[in-house]
Structure formats: C-alpha cells, structure tokens
Amino acid sequence: MKTETKKHPTGCPVAFGLDIFGDRWTLLIIRDMLLHGKRTYSDFLASDEKIATNILANRMRHLEDEGVVTRARDPENRRSFIYTLTDKGLSLTPVLLEIVRWSGDYLRLNKYRQDLVQRIDSDRDGLIAEIYQRVQRK
Amino acid sequence: MKTETKKHPTGCPVAFGLDIFGDRWTLLIIRDMLLHGKRTYSDFLASDEKIATNILANRMRHLEDEGVVTRARDPENRRSFIYTLTDKGLSLTPVLLEIVRWSGDYLRLNKYRQDLVQRIDSDRDGLIAEIYQRVQRK
Numbered sequence: 001m002k003t004e005t006k007k008h009p010t011g012c013p014v015a016f017g018l019d020i021f022g023d024r025w026t027l028l029i030i031r032d033m034l035l036h037g038k039r040t041y042s043d044f045l046a047s048d049e050k051i052a053t054n055i056l057a058n059r060m061r062h063l064e065d066e067g068v069v070t071r072a073r074d075p076e077n078r079r080s081f082i083y084t085l086t087d088k089g090l091s092l093t094p095v096l097l098e099i100v101r102w103s104g105d106y107l108r109l110n111k112y113r114q115d116l117v118q119r120i121d122s123d124r125d126g127l128i129a130e131i132y133q134r135v136q137r138k
Numbered sequence: 139m140k141t142e143t144k145k146h147p148t149g150c151p152v153a154f155g156l157d158i159f160g161d162r163w164t165l166l167i168i169r170d171m172l173l174h175g176k177r178t179y180s181d182f183l184a185s186d187e188k189i190a191t192n193i194l195a196n197r198m199r200h201l202e203d204e205g206v207v208t209r210a211r212d213p214e215n216r217r218s219f220i221y222t223l224t225d226k227g228l229s230l231t232p233v234l235l236e237i238v239r240w241s242g243d244y245l246r247l248n249k250y251r252q253d254l255v256q257r258i259d260s261d262r263d264g265l266i267a268e269i270y271q272r273v274q275r276k
Contacts, residue, residue: 008162010186013241013251014169014234024146024160031152048148088244094236096152102233103151106226113151 020066021092025051026059027099030085030092033069034131039082040074063089085135093128158204159230163189164197165237168223168230171207172269177220178212201227223273231266 008015021027028049032038038047044056051059060083063069068089074080097120104117119127146153159165166187170176176185182194189197198221201207206227212218235258242255257265 008166008187011245011248011251012166012169012186013238013245013247013255014165015187016241016245017237018162018165022160022162022165024156027152027156027160028146028150031150048150049146049153091240091243095233095240098233098236099155100151102229103154105229107149107151107154109151110149113149117151 017095020062020068021095023059025049025055026063027092027096029056029059029063030068030089031096033083033085033089034093034096034135037134039084040080042080068092090132090135093131094124097124097127155233158200158206159233161197163187163193164201165230165234167194167197167201168206168227169234171221171223171227172231172234172273175272177222178218180218206230228270228273231269232262235262235266 007019021030028047028051029044032044032047038044041053041056041060044051045053060069060071064071066088067086069083069085071081071083074082100113101117101120104113109117145157159168166185166189167182170182170185176182179191179194179198182189183191198207198209201221202209204226205224207221207223209219209221212220238251239255239258242251247255
C-alpha cells in the first residue's frame with residue numbers, strides 16, 4: 001500500500017489529526033509506545049499485527065517529521081535507534097483510550113483488555129496520568 | 139489509493155477500531171454526519187476535503203457492512219440514498235471529540251472550532267449527549 005501523503009488543508013481539526021495518524025498502522029505504533037513500553041524497530045516489528053519494515057520506516061519518519069516522536073541512537077547498540085514520544089505524541093492517549101472503549105463494546109476481549117476497558121470507564125483521568133508518568137519515567 | 143482491506147485479527151481493540159475507521163476519510167464522513175447533519179452522497183461530496191466519488195462509495199459500503207451506518211432510499215429522490223448512523227456509529231463521538239481536542243493544541247482554529255474545543259474541555263459529556271439527541275431526532 002502506498003501511503004497517501006497529500007494533506008487536507010481545510011483547517012478542520014479532524015482532518016488535521018487524520019493527516020498525522022489516519023491510517024491503519026500509526027496508532028498501533030503509538031499504542032505500542034504508550035501501553036507496552038516499546039521503543040525500537042525490533043520492538044515494533046515483533047507486535048502481533050506484523051507491520052512490514054518499509055511501512056514502519058515510512059511511519060516513523062512521518063511521526064518524527066510531525067513532532068510526535070523523537071529519535072536517538074541506542075547507546076547499547078549504535079546501529080539502532082530509540083524512539084520517544086513527545087508531548088504531542090503522549091497527548092494522543094485520550095484518542096487511543098476512546099478507541100479501546102468503543103471497540104470494547106463490539107469485540108470479545110481477553111481479561112487484560114477487559115480490565116483496561118473497565119479502568120477507562122471508572123477512572124479515565126487517573127489512567128491517563130499513570131500512562132504519562134510511566135512513559136516519561138523511561 | 140487502493141484501500142487495504144486485510145484485517146488485523148489480533149484481538150486488540152485498537153487494531154479492531156483501525157480496521158473499521160483507520161484511514162484518511164472514514165472519520166471525516168462520520169464527522170459530517172455527527173457534527174454537520176449530512177446524510178447523502180451529495181452532502182459528503184460537498185465537504186471541503188473533496189472526497190473522490192469512488193473512495194466515498196467504497197467507504198460507505200464498508201461502513202454499512204460494519205454496521206456503522208444504515209442506508210435507505212430517499213423518499214424525495216428515489217435515485218438517491220439517505221445514510222443514518224447506527225448506535226455503533228453514534229458511539230464514535232468520543233473518539234472524534236478527542237481528535238478535535240488534540241488537534242486544537244497544534245492547529246490554528248477559527249472561532250466556531252475554538253468554541254467546540256472549549257465546550258469539549260468544559261462539558262464533554264453534555265456535548266456528547268447533545269450530539270446524540272440532535273442526530274437521533276432526524
């Protein structure tokens with residue numbers, strides 16, 4: 001699949017958001033960083049959805065260009081990079097949690113995911129704060 | 139752009155959501171229905187982002203297949219259809235509003251959109267209830 005790069009310059013905040021993460025993969029990468037502490041190409045490639053290397057490279061460059069992630073050399077492996085969410089990336093947490101909550105009504109979830117939906121329902125703000133802290137502590 | 143139709147059958151609620159609306163256009167159509175009361179092809183085609191007819195047809199069929207919208211003949215124009223959001227479609231409102239709120243921090247908004255962001259910040263639940271009522275009253 002070729003990623004469409006032409007933007008919607010209409011001033012609409014929904015269109016603006018979709019220009020940045022409106023595709024089938026970007027929010028899965030953000031999910032991996034926010035909820036699963038993933039930070040490297042090999043981490044992302046290991047996820048169940050099996051993103052292809054070229055799509056991953058395209059999305060990470062795009063996220064870096066958009067200021068959603070930053071990239072630094074891995075001090076333990078100079079051939080590899082570590083990605084970190086910026087504030088702009090971190091603040092996608094509520095979008096992600098609302099997607100989880102919505103899907104929770106239509107998809108059979110395992111126990112871990114049921115617990116996550118329940119936590120969103122009962123203490124959304126607390127959960128968001130916890131995710132921010134956890135990601136920033138790294 | 140060919141729409142990728144292969145699904146991510148991983149049980150992840152984020153992946154599940156992206157299989158339904160993870161593209162550059164679907165949430166714009168949902169926005170048009172939720173916030174602007176649009177209901178027909180010509181309505182959607184008239185939006186600023188200028189969706190192409192073939193992409194629109196593809197997305198509407200997909201949304202119907204996924205139970206997000208229903209379709210009925212327009213009683214005033216038998217060659218045309220009216221689309222209505224199901225509960226599954228309506229309940230995407232929080233996802234949409236969180237995208238608006240996020241973009242509000244990074245995009246210069248006009249007065250109408252600034253007011254919308256302010257309303258989301260101050261009375262998200264009330265706004266959601268109001269949108270539901272307005273859409274369902276049709």
